[in-house]
Amino acid sequence: MAYAPACTACGLDYSSFNVGDGAAAFLILIVGAVITGLALWLELSREPPWWVHALLWLPLTLGLSLGLMRLAKGVLLGIEYQQDAREGRQ
Numbered sequence: 710m711a712y713a714p715a716c717t718a719c720g721l722d723y724s725s726f727n728v729g730d731g732a733a734a735f736l737i738l739i740v741g742a743v744i745t746g747l748a749l750w751l752e753l754s755r756e757p758p759w760w761v762h763a764l765l766w767l768p769l770t771l772g773l774s775l776g777l778m779r780l781a782k783g784v785l786l787g788i789e790y791q792q793d794a795r796e797g798r799q
């Protein structure tokens with residue numbers, strides 16, 4: 710997934726920004742922690758059959774990861790812009 714070439718509101722050139730897999734890495738950590746916490750809580754409090762876990766967490770993990778990807782990339786770009794960070798220079 711890539712950004713649009715420039716901001717439609719202010720014309721900021723996005724081509725110098727490249728967050729790469731940063732957003733995915735963020736999401737893996739955050740979504741993974743949330744799902745693991747929820748799964749542990751459900752198992753310990755309700756002790757459901759195994760298929761309840763499969764039915765809940767697989768789609769939820771996929772949905773959260775894909776659904777939050779745009780937001781995560783946007784946040785990372787915002788941070789890069791704020792910190793004036795660019796690829797390949799200090």
Ligand SMILES: [Zn+2]
Pocket residue numbers: 716717718719720721
């Ligand atoms: Zn803008």
